[in-house]
Every structure is written in structure tokens, then in C-alpha cells.
Amino acid sequence: MKKFKIITYAAVLIIIVNIIINFIIITNQSDHISHIKKKIMNMRNNQSITIKKTNGEKARQCNDIAMIKEKIPNLFSLSEYALNVRTLMDKNNLAIKNKMVFTPDKNPKFSLFQYNTLIIVSGAYPAVKQFLADILNLEGLKYLSSVSMIRDKNNENRIIFSCRLSVFFKKGDI
Numbered sequence: 001m002k003k004f005k006i007i008t009y010a011a012v013l014i015i016i017v018n019i020i021i022n023f024i025i026i027t028n029q030s031d032h033i034s035h036i037k038k039k040i041m042n043m044r045n046n047q048s049i050t051i052k053k054t055n056g057e058k059a060r061q062c063n064d065i066a067m068i069k070e071k072i073p074n075l076f077s078l079s080e081y082a083l084n085v086r087t088l089m090d091k092n093n094l095a096i097k098n099k100m101v102f103t104p105d106k107n108p109k110f111s112l113f114q115y116n117t118l119i120i121v122s123g124a125y126p127a128v129k130q131f132l133a134d135i136l137n138l139e140g141l142k143y144l145s146s147v148s149m150i151r152d153k154n155n156e157n158r159i160i161f162s163c164r165l166s167v168f169f170k171k172g173d174i
Contacts, residue, residue: 057100072170074143078102078115081167084138085119092131094121097160102167112168120162122152128161 004164082102089096097120105114121131128149143166152158 009154012144024102037171038116052106068141072112072168073106078167081140082117083137083164085135088131088134089121090104092127092134093125094123094131095158096117096121097162112170114166116164116166118162120160122158122160124157125149128159131161132163135165143168 050089058070082100085100097164098118102115102117105116121128125133135144145162145166147163149159149161152160
């Protein structure tokens with residue numbers, strides 16, 4: 001009988017301590033969550049969120065811009081660049097599916113010229129992968145968009161790779 005009373009008292013004591021601890025912790029957490037919800041709702045209703053940049057963030061942003069400007073070559077020959085891309089296609093034994101015509105961007109940004117072209121080639125996957133790596137390793141600032149790889153319907157061992165390549169250079173470098 002003594003063991004039963006001791007076990008009962010211990011169980012009741014553990015339950016009471018659990019209730020007290022849970023009440024304290026859960027109340028603090030729910031208060032914190034409701035405070036955060038109120039802040040979010042105020043921000044959503046206000047719609048005038050301003051992002052304050054620290055001096056470190058501004059300095060990092062300036063460093064990023066300087067790094068990008070360094071990547072843009074001082075002298076740039078568009079015909080030489082196009083020849084390099086064509087050489088990479090031949091080096092990787094890729095079949096060319098379209099004419100590679102570089103067209104100027106109608107709305108140049110940041111005192112830079114931008115020329116765009118559509119590249120469509122087909123070949124084995126390792127060759128296409130190497131071609132993509134070679135393009136990314138070319139000198140200068142470039143941007144690839146609309147990248148797609150699909151299996152050739154006529155030959156399952158070949159991949160048709162297409163992408164839009166944008167090349168940037170400084171004004172006055174033509």
C-alpha cells in the first residue's frame with residue numbers, strides 16, 4: 001500500500017510540475033507568436049516597407065559592381081567572340097541547327113552594349129555539357145537564359161541544346 005501511495009504522489013507531482021512549466025512556456029510562445037503576427041499584419045497593411053541598408057551592405061554592393069565592371073573587357077570584337085563560340089561548337093562536334101546572329105538590345109542598360117543570339121545545337125550529352133562549360137569560360141561578361149535540353153526524336157543518343165546568349169561590353173569598345 002505504501003508503494004502505491006508513493007507512486008501516486010510522484011505521478012501527481014510530475015503532472016502538476018508539467019502543467020506549470022507548460023503553462024509558462026506555452027504562454028510565452030503564444031504571446032511571441034501573436035506579437036509577430038501583429039507586426040506582419042501592420043507591415044502588410046502599411047505597404048510602406050523601407051529597407052535600410054547598412055554601410056557594410058552598401059560597400060559590398062559597390063564592390064560587386066566594380067567586380068562586374070572588371071569582367072567586361074576593355075577591347076571587344078563581336079566578330080571574334082562569335083568566331084570563338086563557333087569554334088567551340090566545332091571543337092565539341094556539335095551539329096548547328098540555326099544561324100547564330102547577334103542582335104543588339106533595343107534598350108541598353110548601364111552604359112553597356114548588349115548583343116543577344118539564339119544558339120541551337122545537337123550532340124551527345126557529354127559534348128553539349130562541355131560546350132556549355134566552354135561558353136561559360138569565355139572571356140567577358142555573358143548571360144545565358146532560356147536554356148533547354150531535349151532528347152532528339154530522330155536519334156535518342158543526341159541532345160538538342162538551345163539557349164539565348166547575351167554578351168555585354170562597354171560603350172566605345174566597338
